[in-house]
Amino acid sequence: MSEEALVLTVESPASCLRCRNCGAQFPLIAVHACAECFGPLEVGYDQEKLNAVTRAQIEAGPQNIWRYAPLLPVGQDPETRATLNPGMTKLVRADRLGAELGFTAPLWVKDDSGNPTHAFKDRVVSLALTAAKGLGFTSVACASTGNLANSVAAHAARIGWPATVFIPADLEPSKIIASAVYAPRLVAVDGSYDDVNRLTSELGETDEFESTAFVNQNVRPYYAEGSKTLGYEVAEQLGWKIPAQVVIPIASGSLLTKIDKAFAELAKIGLVPNTPWKVFGAQSLGCSPVAEAFHAGHDVVQPVRPTGIAKSLNIGNPADGPYVLDAVRRTGGSIAVADDDDIREGISLLARTTGIFAETAGGVTVSCLAKLVKDGLIDTSQETVIYNTGEGLKTADVLDVHPTHRIKPTLKSATEAGLLS
Amino acid sequence: MSEEALVLTVESPASCLRCRNCGAQFPLIAVHACAECFGPLEVGYDQEKLNAVTRAQIEAGPQNIWRYAPLLPVGQDPETRATLNPGMTKLVRADRLGAELGFTAPLWVKDDSGNPTHAFKDRVVSLALTAAKGLGFTSVACASTGNLANSVAAHAARIGWPATVFIPADLEPSKIIASAVYAPRLVAVDGSYDDVNRLTSELGETDEFESTAFVNQNVRPYYAEGSKTLGYEVAEQLGWKIPAQVVIPIASGSLLTKIDKAFAELAKIGLVPNTPWKVFGAQSLGCSPVAEAFHAGHDVVQPVRPTGIAKSLNIGNPADGPYVLDAVRRTGGSIAVADDDDIREGISLLARTTGIFAETAGGVTVSCLAKLVKDGLIDTSQETVIYNTGEGLKTADVLDVHPTHRIKPTLKSATEAGLLS
16 A cells, blocks of 8 residues: 555545645645645645535534534545544533632633543544545554543544554553553553654654554644534534633644634634634643743744653644744734643642543643733633643542541541541 | 421422332432331322423433433422533444444443543432532532542532542542542541441431431432433433343442333333333442342342452442342343453453443443353343443553553664564
């Protein structure tokens, strides 16, 4: 199987791959870098087809990402999908959190821990595998900071494909188990995510992996489009409008840029009023190259060696860094940073005010929300949505929380412990 | 506040509490044992109101348990609800699992790990807290084997109520953390669940806990009705029909009896065809008092001291044991038992064939399904639904799964590990 032969032939609104750097166009193939300039490719659409999409059409769809199939490059026919059917996760009104932070306008948490493998990655993997199937691949692989590994392994188990999943060896135990349980080839690599990613780029060029879709490499343009659904859903769940402010964690930066793209698409099609929105980013202090570039006024991002507990965000050389800078600057947002103690405090604040248990990435986002409010960069009189991208159970080992009392099963012991006066 | 004063006054199809033992009727009060005979009370309904409910009415409701509010005792008015809005979790077609077990008819997994705190307990807690609010309580407590603790603590955080959560001190670390993170009074008790339950029964009688709803004690009749939604949803998701066979894990036994009750209600109302169904139970070898009574032909259940890894099922003195025996015998089902190795194997089998990562209780259920098929008690030519009641991340510590390869981030190391030939 040669990559040149692979072209998506399904009927969809996607019309081409387009270089985000030089604008060169290509057919719908299994390549993610421009043959002209090595810039990143993204999916281009037939705007007339997009313009024909209606709210009613979407609302009549299933309660998952595939309701937006008319706005996606693959998966229009249910039979073609390779998917756990993620999406339509809860948009939770966070009144008690809003009150603590001084909000007068509604504050919402888009809680993507409700997805099948409890992270937003199910969205992108469903797009990647559906594209992979359409392109003729027969196995799947990825480099991952953990959540992607869980999702790729679970998707492969559902559809019966062989999977090879590459992770940094020092990942959280829960994320390792939640990949291994699906019985993929699970390869622990002594190195950072960026090291793992470099290795899988090389492996993708070998004969042995010729029939393998690397979800965030050769099918990345399709994969990345899955994140748009996190913008579509929020807009629909708010009653078809764009929130005035959003706070989004940054790893590769793809999620942030695709939510921004989704809002722009909806407004262009006319599915929502074209109201302004501001995009705010959240990074951890242990890996804040995009925040640093933003505050230094740079257009490019200087790679760093990540540290710290927010391992799912620990991408030191973020592929979409420059596009994040574009989106944040264009919309008038900002990027905040949270250290490890802030992250733990953010997890606790979210949990005790909303009942949502977020992983470290969610702690980063909540803590950055609080900072952005404190610094006057987020307007508490404007409707705001923050994205929780993953589940607290996956990173529970970083918390230092315990029972408040320990007793024997007697009223006497309960009294001595102060539970009865 | 005296309990005698507490009567639910909301408009609902519920008409009374009725003793399941002697039939005595009571108003909708905060009591769970019959004043005449100490038998368990359950909610009675106005059958004429139930008969008026239509499929269209339910289908027009929200994508959570409250779509069935016309069949529930509380929560008809959204403003009265105290809830994380659980429910409408995925019913997953398990073709690869079915093929391994020799099914020719569809096999489905109702995957309740998709609930907000990733177990079916969110359903019952939402009912309990909504009833508690209607009854005038101002705080909440529970005795729990873990999942209930997580759900009560999360619900209390969402609505801002004080919570006191009692757990056996030896629970799985993840279940302790996933309660503690919400900052309730979390009381670790040196003893079994049955010891904890006895203690909370005594505490419920004290002045200090007079204003406290114990979700599985004084508001248990309302609480238990939440489990009916697991029957309603499966019937609706199958296109409004009752599956021929269901396999359900047994802890207190309440879940199994309520799913059976839900099917009977739907048929009686005429929302589904009145086709026969068989109810199968699943217990772990470390705590199998209901299975033992079933196979010995007894009508009562002899309490045991639980052991083994399926801690969420470790109730040695199951309150609904006799009613489980009734339901299983009446429908022509059976009860199987799985030991700790079987449970781990069940978790792995489900994961690698469906992409669903279940907790130990789910491992019990899958393993028992396989045994029931092997013993010819489940008919593989009949449509079958198994219930996964909780999330694998909560009991990940029992698994012995690991990366299959460990390498350096180089092609040389990948080759040496056999990843490239």
